Amino acid sequence: MTSLAPISRAACIGGGVIGGGWVARFLLAGIDVKVFDPHPEAERIVAEVLANAERAYGLLTSVPLPPRGRLTFCASVGEAVADAEWIQESVPERLDLKRRVLAEIDAAAPADALIGSSTSGLLPSDLQEGLGHPERLFVAHPYNPVYLLPLAEIVGGKATSAATIARAKDALDAIGMKGVVIAREIEAFVGDRLLEALWREALWLIKDDICDVETLDDVIRYSFGLRWAQMGLFQTYRIAGGEAGMRHFLAQFGPCLQWPWTKLTDVVDLDEALVEKIGAQSDAQAKGLSIRQLERIRDENLVGILQALKAGQGGEGWGAGKLLAEFEQRLRESAGHADAVDIHAPLPLVETRVSPAWIDYNGHMTEHRYLQVFGDTTDALLRLIGADLAYVEGGHSYYTVETHLRHLDEAHLGEALRATCQILSVDEKRIHIFHRLFAGAGNREVATAEQMLLHVDTRAGRATPAPEIILARLRPIATAHAQLDAPEGAGRAVGQKRSMAAV
């Protein structure tokens, strides 16, 4: 395994909602993390966030993650940051507290460490005051949950060096995040400026009894909330301008900004009555679900959205889904392949988990997802023998021309899945393979797939012999697999005696 990120040691100062999310993001990217948080239950809280994050990643990707980094809780800021390459401050949003903590970090951190602050709105220049090495401090403003939402706004202060900003961006990009550099510092940066405007208006709508909190959330999640995840604001409105695009949109809806529709400049008074009103409506909306349960529902939904975006734009990926696809590609490259696999047994090619979107009305994994997992297994075999994306771009590929799938048992939500591949025979043009899929801790065999693949010249659109470079990788595996017993079920036809007798 080659290193995924330019950093291998991080420190998280503050391990609450956001600090815990950073801890999970770093650990699951293979980075060791030291944490300092004086809260008496900090270890439990971080462990719970981490458990949710691991569950979400199990659903998010079938690509093997690097070995999890080592997690250490420390008794002081100094101990936590002493050998860190990236330090992330996530203490409560108070300037005096942050300055005090950042001064401690500044005094004990290695001279070339990157120091990011999770602040939601404080100016980095204000955080830099009094530091010995302010050039390495910047804002890395993330979004909750940090382990799933990839964006961090990178904002430099007056003293932040350009090298710090560039290194911070590289380090975030390498762990599957999107470091977006904000050109000039401003309170609340870009994201929280927008969110505050929406939040302020929402509070007025509740205070004025225009709607309750559930109705307001429904208005968002059944409409523009769905649009925002994939196209943001400006591209969405460009489309809303019709064929004339953005200019027409501005001409049509620009004037109503002068009326105006909103109360954005007034601040609602969050008096006791309004806090209680919102609290009670929010309790009713939650229908007894705990925060951890809601987090898991949120994470499953986010995983589904990310996976849908990964399949977007004809399979190239779109937005955050494209970022996920690129991260998975880096994970594959850093994991390495061919040399690590034992070819004297069926090849263990895919490990994944039953995702929420894979469950059907019968309460277990739906049939086309079996084909998806077996397709991924075939793709993994093809990568192993060198027929990877670069090979396909060069004009050759293997196409699947026949599949026989057998369903032997049920696979349930969240269960671990493991797929193996045995090569039954090969010749210059064909590969005949047999996949087996196992589920759960007991490795129950839940399905098999027998497939015939044909080597093709994709431009000419016809079968052609595979080149020696591919066959040289394929033959040793096929020779080794010829020594194995023929798998039970290989060569079976639909309706063969055993299944008919059971009816």
Ligand SMILES: NC(=O)C1=CN([C@@H]2O[C@H](COP(=O)(O)OP(=O)(O)OC[C@H]3O[C@@H](n4cnc5c(N)ncnc54)[C@H](O)[C@@H]3O)[C@@H](O)[C@H]2O)C=CC1
């Ligand atoms: N909650 C959110 O949605 C987001 C919060 N942020 C920012 O992240 C930062 C942290 O916020 P949350 O995680 O929400 O707060 P939180 O209250 O969940 O966590 C803060 C943690 O800091 C710890 N802490 C307090 N004093 C400390 C000290 N001297 N040294 C080390 N740890 C200390 C607390 O024990 C607590 O565990 C804030 O700057 C906030 O603006 C950023 C993005 C989103």
Ligand SMILES: C[N+](C)(C)CC(=O)CC(=O)[O-]
């Ligand atoms: C409410 N908040 C200002 C702390 C929100 C954020 O900073 C970002 C987010 O996750 O919404």
